[in-house]
Amino acid sequence: MTDALSLIPASVLRNLADKLYEKRKNAALEIEGIVKQLAVAREHEKISALINLLTTEFAYSPQANHRKGGLIGFAAATVGLSAEAAQHLKQIVPPVLNSFADQDSKVRYYACEALYNIAKVVRGDFIIFFNKIFDALCKLSADSDPNVQSAAHLLDRLIKDIVTDSDQFSIEEFIPLLRERMNVLNPYVRQFLVGWITVLDSVPEIDMLGFLPDFLDGLFNMLSDSSHEIRQQADSALSEFLQEIKNSPVRLLSMDYLSAFLCVSNVDYGRMAEILVQRAGSPDEFTRLTSITWINEFVRLGGEQLVPCYADILGAILPCISDKEEKIRVVARETNEELRAIRADPADGFNIHAILSIARRDLTSEWETTRIEALHWIATLLAQHRTEVISYLNHTYDSLLSALSDSSDEVVLLVLDVHACIAKDAEYFCRLVELLVYNFKIDRALLERQYKSLVHWRRGAMIVRRLCVLLDAERVYREFSLILEGESDLDFSSVMVQALNLILLASSELAGLRILLKYSLVTSLGMDLFVSLYSSWCHSPMATISLCLLAQAYNHASSVIQSLGEEDIDGKFLVQLDKLIRLLETPIFAYLRLQLLEPGKHTWLLKTLYGLLLLLPQMPFSFAVSDVIVLVWSKALGTQNIQGARCSLERSETLPNIII
Template sequence: MAEPNQLVSPAVLRLLQDKLYEKRKVAALEIEKLIRLLASGKRTDDIRSVIHQLHKDFSSSHNPNSRKGGLIGLAACAIALGSQDVTPHLEGLINPVLVCSVDQDSRIRYFACESLYNIVKVARSDTMPYFNKLFDALTKLTADPDPNVRNGSDLLDRLLKDIVSEYPKFDISNCMVLLCDRIYTKNQFTRRFLMQWLIFLDSVPEINILTYLPKFLDALFEILGDPSHEIRQKCEATLDQILNNIHSEPETVRFNEMVNILICHCQSADDFIKVKAMLWMQEFIKLAGPVVLRYSSGILAAILPTLSYEDMMHKDIHEAAKSANVSFTKLVDNSYDIIGSRSTEEQESALPVGNVIQVLKTHLQHRSTSTKIAVIRWITHMLLRIPHRTFFYIDEIFEHLMNTLTDNSDKVVLLALECLAELASSSGGAALSSSPCNMTSSLVLNVYFKKMMVYLLNMFKDDNQFMENRCSFIVRRLCLLLNAENIYRIFSEILLEEDDCKFASRIVQLFNLILMTSRELFELRSQLQKAESKEASLMFCVLYKSWCHNPVATVSLCLLSQNYKHTYDLLLRFADIEITVDFLTEIDKLIQLLESPIFTYLRLQLLKVDSNEHLIKCMYALLMLLPQSRSFEVLKNRLACLPVTQLSAVKQTNRSSGNQTSEVDFSELLDHFVSIQEGHAGYKQHKALQAAKENVQDSAFSIS
């Protein structure tokens, strides 16, 4: 083997480190001729010596021109060796060039790109053992501040991709490790380079990058928030292409490893990231199915607040969240309710109901109407599909659900009432003991029915404005959902234990008005009016006992049920009751009610004077209670229409008018009425004394 200095002539060596590119190129051509000659003579050691000299004396030199000469000389060696002879010398050729690729001089970095391109172009697939080093160098070169270097790296990048696509033994797992290690970079050029590689790898039929998706999906969503519009668009296109591939091969995707990534980005502050993550979540729910249910709490925590984006600027986000929510709801079916063969831990693992309830409870107090509506629909759906498991945690959400009845949105209140109705009649709760006075309803109610009504009455008691504004709306809806009999029966039973007489009187007044006027209670009114069964009589008694808190409401109930004799007896007792302005106002409203279509039957009964003595006496008693007002004139004119001849011929008889209800002990009811009214009198006296004491204390404090 000859010495390196003897192989390359001094003249060529001088030209190789000349500052002019043309002279260095001439020297490179001479080296190329020399290497061809050595290769033809199989002088491998001499070739290695020349390459070593180029590395030691030139590419590693402190002289920039020498380094440039070394780079072009190494490329000339590769070209001269050709694809057949270059392989044994690749390490000596590639490594020195890679060192120069990070040189401080941008021109040297550019020539390093050019040299690498020529070496790789010759060796092609034989450079694959050096792929890691080449990829690492490309990652840096594509982010080079010098545009010429970046352009040079683009050529090398395309060449390397061509080789990879042709190489059947390409190690994709190794490549993905390299890519994932670098993908969290903030450099825009590097981000673009890495996304281009992802798109390229995804386009190669023999390569399936979906297996590695959990390792880089999070980073792609981070890149989606890049300040550069171009990078964002590039990233969006990458995500769209990957999602299309997921549609084609869902069986190869590990959905469970990526759900939490999407949950995070669905809550991003960047709307562009949020909407794309939500669209991915929607597709994951459809493609993965029940697999994602174990992440229910996180998914709901991401979807529910996003539903609040209702303005036109965020329409896409709202629609994506809405669609995802609908798809997700469909996954929860009866199969996830209590199953005897599965342990509680297994059931919670498949669908963590407890965690879901906590999320729903939190978002039930959200400011957005759309979010609250979605939450209520979720609770209703769970009560329908998995009632037994839902009831394990229902106490945690019950009060929050009740409090939504105070919401300003009618839709929220309506849905909350439907949800509460489902809760009160769900098979998941312990059954409420049946009442004998139920005439028409076959609905089986549970203990939460009474709990709901108790809580509702307390809400009315604590918030007078809520009671005045919402009582009729809520009660009428509940009567439709849970049967009016059930609502009024339990209300009456609860009210019997009420200590606040003022509240009891007002709430009875409201419930009575609803009973008398609302179309939702037509059937109950008819049952009470006809009193054709024992159950109807018992229902009358139940209502009567609580209606006694309001004398005028009691009279209207008795008139409705056609118990005219007892009504007359009650009216005579009014002489013992304090007549106030409010009391007279209620009687005034009763007269208006008697003129309404509800009491048409009663007005017609007035024509039968001989058989409705007590009814007529009731009307005259009401007339005597009224001051001479408009209502007085209305009732007086009505009574003036009675047949005068029959009225004058009426004699005292023992025959009772109205319904004949032998099951009712009216004497006992009258005693109960008197007892309740005495309680009201005592309550008023107590309140008056209490107010007087407070006034005395306030006066003493002022004087001191």
């Protein structure tokens, strides 16, 4: 300290601590000259002592003017050292950086000024302090004093020029600091960070793309900033990085996995995909659109690198397919198709169970489009990896069964497609029909055609009809009959049989089954089917009669009707009778009506219809009167006037005693 005091005149030291800037500046010029002479004489120990004096007596002084003098003194010493300054930077720079946190805004301002002058002199030698300087500037960019902010911006521009021209800058050492600072919410700091990212990315020698996963999430976070300028800057930076990825000369899809990975190892699709998946669920619309756009490009370019991330990517895409914003929906649908078109193998890390879990989760989505796409994925996996999917089926089957109660008919039809694909195995076919019967048992509205449950009834009929198309109507009906034959709840069995019978008689999808039954008395295959259905159709008298009429087993139908005289006829019975009478007028029973033209040949048919007539209520009719019944009635009256017979029948309070 004594040596240093002898180097600098006392007047200079006094002026260096003066409150007037001009006096401090003149003192700094004196110090510059002293240091220059010492540098020429290579008296570096004395120079170190002088710098130490400036540090202890000025830079760390409790007096603000002393601290200001110390800062200008450091700059002056550096200028005096000129080319020799590098060896003294470890003494000069730390106290200057320490002043960046000074409570006095003017001290902070002069610290920026001092470091600016120091940096101009040492240029590239300055890089060893880059992280500390960057950290200090990051804080000063949000300084409360506008003059300090302005000085920090000037220093920042100079540091950027130095870094872009230097070959000593280490991006590896800088990235951890950048990653840490990306979580700061201050708008000034965010602008500062984006500015540095953009500058460093413009330097060909610096591979910012390889470190993109370290700060990608921070950039996406800025897309929802309240400042339009920050959102714009972040979007511009992200667009530039995406363009660099797209312009990469190597395309992963055109190469084998290992060599491709080695060639494009600077693009870590996997790590970035994890970030994008999280951002795809952002409440901010612009962030969602940007992230789903990136995911779209990654699916196109990333190929096998993304295989382990397929489930996570799918989990992000499916909700976006139903996004309220059309642009997001369009990109999400396109990405979904691209992803589904890629054939991946479990050996490469393709996690079928994880993808099935995502699809199962989205079966309960509030959006119909998402539920539909989830089902498409299950169907795709079944087609491509049936064995693996079946092995995980226990985790998904209940969800698929629950989806049969979905409010959307399209969803239900797709669920049935998936069920049918699974049910190609006999084990799962039986299980499916059993679960459907159980489902119908729990929700009777799917079976009973009442006004309040008409929509449910149509759904139940649709399920049965679609299943018959997909899995062969005969096989489906035989299985239903087998299960209902052993059902202990006879009331449910009756309702279920009546529903199945109505579907059998009225659905175009079951035309082939009706034809087979129509000739059941003359073909062994038809007879076997008739017997198979009859065992459960017996749970409902009207269903039994319908089956006999369909199979032209008129003799047996007449016997069944006669046996009904021993039973109590209630309202439910009459409702079923009314349905049967109405069905006799449909095209399905056209052959039966034509057979009435030959009464002598079809005596048992006439007796059956007379039997139905006699089962009608013995009171003014509350049911529609079928033309077939009117025809039988006209024969009983001995008249050919069909209209007169109808009027007579509708006026009648009792029925005549008809005996054949």
